[in-house]
Amino acid sequence: MADVAMRVENLVKRFGPVVALDGVSFEVPYATVFGLLGPNGAGKTTAVRVLTTIIAPDSGHAEVTGHDVVHDADAVRLSIGLAGQSAAVDENLTGRENLRLIGRLSQMPSQRIAPRADELLERFELVGAADRPVRTYSGGMRRRLDVAASLVHRPPVLFLDEPTTGLDLKSRGELWNMIRELVNTGTTVLLTTQYLEEADRLANQIAVIDRGKVIAEGTPGQLKSRLGATIIEFGYGDARQQARRASELLAQRLPGHAESDGSTVRITSDDGSRVVVDALRSLDTEGLAPVTIAVREPSLDDVFLALTGHRAEQDDGNTAQRGSS
């Protein structure tokens, strides 16, 4: 058994002129969650497809549980599960049939397949729909079945490619709890997401990826401290003049970082509530009370802006990946 669950060194993958992975490296210790965070087309799905042996890299090297993804692909496949946008379930089979098929093709011992499928149907609240063809399922049910299918043979390493995209809040919370449970019992998870919040809640380590490159890596705490944990926005409606004056005032009086974007003043700070009180007091005494106030967690967009100086581009390089990645 290798010392880490995944070791990725300098992976490069091109699709024609598009460089989907441009020298990606990282390591994932056992029984942790590694978050690969980035916008559409950043290369997240390509990384997952290389690590799950679906496609071969052009250069570089990747190991999962000590097995090379190119030269020892079968050994890798025996120890991984994959769910999310790079995987699908069969529309014409029932939920139960899908799980049993994946179990069989995952080389499970025959007598363990049926009970394991039942157990997963129970756990993902699909018992009522177990014997209906998947084409009758709702989006949420389909997603749950997809995740269940990735767990059938109890893989020690799990790849979840944007697993909560399109899920409602309740299902998202349930999936998060399930991921934590799995990690507590020793499973290693590689999670890709466009949501900073998701990576923050689940991941022990996060790599931010943009245009095929890892542009930042660290614990959620380290990443957030690089940009301030909270974002406070004061809106001034159409009063751009006022917004500009307010941002100048706050830049002088507050330790945090203040900037004006048209009619909105944005402050990033580690100490959200304190800053709100101080800022409002200053603004009010100068007759610059804002029209609207918003306090929020930084989004992926904010992280991007802070790290790269450009906004996350939604469609850049998207052609590099098949389907709706």
Added chain:
Amino acid sequence: MTTTTAAIPLPLVQRRRPVIRAFRDAVAVSGRNLIAYRRVPQLLVFSTIQPVIFVLLFRYVFGGVVSTSLTVPYVDYLMPGVFVQTVVFGAIGTAVGLATDVKSGLLERFRSLPMARSAVLAGRTFADLTRNVFVVILMVAVGFAVGFRVHTSFGLLLAGMLLVLLFGYSLAWIFATLGLATGDPETAQAAAFPVMAPLVFASSAFIPVSTMPGWLQAFAAHQPVSVTANAVRALVIGGPTTSYVLQTLAWCFGILLVSAPIAVRRYRKTV
């Protein structure tokens, strides 16, 4: 990390010998494809209703014209051609099925599983062979209903059917490549038709080649659909069979030898 290797869960899998694994996985994929045929009846309609209509059309509409140049009743000439035509059009199902799996992303998941690499193609072609068995038996029944008669023996009819099924199986491998290459069921279907139409109609399947213009006869007399139809005809009507049967076998194994490696290579590149 304080995690020790002892805490790492082991997957619930067992390593199997490659041959055993290839067989088990092909059976699993094949079963999955047959469930789809049962659950989506439209998939079967194309391969059953359409040949039945052909039988009725040719037997009762065009039959009168053709029969003047024959020594046997036209229905006895027609049915062997229909059997062959059925499996030729049925091969579109192989292309459409694989294209659907490419498009849905199911093949992606399969590629991440420790299953035999051969299983997707083997499972697909076995399932379509099974479907052909069903459809050919149905067509024989339809043939008997409209007056088709075997002049030789039941055993030779069976041999003819096996020949038709073998021919259908070899074609499935050509259309497997088409399905993988197009990656879209509608495109696969549209691309398949121009290939099959000349094969089926510029052949001896429905009318004797001797009625065609000379330049076409050279192609029509030797292409695989004609050869197979002639072999089946010889088996059920009587007359010299050896040459036609050998030619058919040569076509079938020739097609398999060329198209199977191409399909396998295409599968490795797909997704």
